Amino acid sequence: MRNKFRNVLVPKQFLFRLTFINIMVITVFVGLSSWAIYNTACVLADGLVSMSNQKQAQFEATLFQYLWIFSISTITIGCLTHFYLTKKLIHPLRELIYSTKKMKQGEYPAPITGKTEGEIGELISHFNDLVKQLEVNEQNRQKIVSDLSHEFRTPLSNLSGYLQALQSGVIDGDEKLYQSLYVESKRLIYLVEQMEQLKEWDHISSQSFSKKSPVNMKNLVEQSVEMFHWVCRNADIKINVDVAPSVIIVNSGAIAQVISNLLDNAVRYYEGTGPITVKGRNIESEYEFCVTGPGKPISLDAQERIFERFYRTDYSRSRELGGSGLGLAISKEIMEHHRGMIGVTSKENKHTFWFRLPRK
Template structure:
């Protein structure tokens, strides 16, 4: 019973039937009240014409025959004067009006018990004509037919809504079944629909949600797989070398070299952990940011100086062309942006190559161009370089201690500051990354 009460279909049917019943009851009451008012105005015109005909008949027998003919059609016509007993049942004021001198218009008497009465003055020396018609049987028949019609409408309407409610509730049942499948882990479920009404829009929204959840689940699986792989590789190295050192299979003169490898692998794990924590923080809507004014050109110089050991070791040519520029941003986060971009440029540029850093001003803001003469990125890989753990050449990136998170952090930080980054690259010639800072981030 509780299930029936909680059923949407049951509530739709009950609501419809309730509305229909209330509407029918009100209609019946209004029609019943309207039926109490007989059509006296139209009847008055008929009686006036009948009275004119009667006054033209001089023969009493013919007059009586005519009255009998009218009586067959429900018209009870009587010739009356002031002393007629039939007038005693009618309102006195209206009776007096019927016999006013000079009156020619019909007098409509108040209805009693569904009986309509209309009198027509007879004129000088002539009796008045009174016609009475009992509409009660007619109104009773009409009320019965009206009630029968309303009940028929109620029954037919209830049956139709009972059938149609199935089609109304069907999409909701489909949504419920699909949601239950999705909650059990099946993210491939999709809803089919024909109509583009509100239910169609709801089903399309559900399908869109399912596609996004499936995409997020795929990203999550890839993310877990990549993190596991990135952690497993250094851990395997650390475990293998420590076991070898523990068992004494490595000669003492080679132990320092192996300890350095273990140390480098721990640094690799530390970098991976730091990057994962930073990404998790940037993904949250409550990442702590500290906006302040600072010199962008001085920040770039500082980052390049800090990276000097890396680019000097590879004998890279570093060329700068910077403009004085003050911006409003989180200085620590922008440090991370330049470190990651310049770190990639240094890492993937062969010894003796060049890196160019220059700033340009435009109506939209300030752009920082960082170009290298490295190996370059294939065109098919460009759309994916900001994906987490994506590496163009995994074997080469692994040897260069990369984990594919640097540019993911860069794009997160730039979006947080409403900045953009564009990448162009040619295999064998190098790569250029352009970071555009909007004018609203510039300090006057």
């Protein structure tokens, strides 16, 4: 409590110290000016007009009295004006400190208002944006954790109930039952992968991917596609690959992850007929990679937001097929670290996810 009280007084202490220093400066300046004016006036009066010693002493006393009044009035008015202006200037900083303390306590303060200009105004504007973004991120994290917790509960209850029944001999196992248990176990594995993506997002955001080396994109794409061969075969999905060779200096692991994310997205949301087409080509100073496949129509709003963190185009499918909304966001983050671009083009039920990388 004592430390908290001391922290609250920091702006006041700063205000008092600054005011005290300025009072000292004003006092010294006014004092020296008054002393110079006083001596100059006495010398001029003595030289220009011949006065008796009594009149000279009376003149000096009157002048000294007026200078005292002038000095005290100037110092008082100057200090009060300075204190008011300094307090008004520091007020936004006091609000900023108060809001920062609330954030340390796990709360999200209301935006700091006020018509503050200059560097302080810019700082407060950035602080308000930061608080808003952190609050949105926290809400999204809580939502995805809540969704995952709810989704874990059903398969775990099913597995626990059937395994207990098998153990006690209440039911006998058959092929259909084991297939259902296998499907439930796959759901659990997938949910764990989604939770891993939450941790992966923080890791990706802090990486600079400075370790880069020449990579042949044709080989990298073919290796990534091969990883989806078994999944596509079971789902009866055909993949056509047409990739031109090109050597680019990139972080191979990060780019392979982007390719896998786009392929996984195409396979997971595959809906309709026709193959998934994978293309890679050289365009002037860039290399373009595209994954095209059929799926549900994507609205213009969804196309603009699909690379945002935690965003999912179809929440109704989230429990069975939906992702955590991080895969595409991670891909965008990796592209930005490589000074590349990523996007989506959609026409009815045919969607193309693409990225471009500079070849030099």
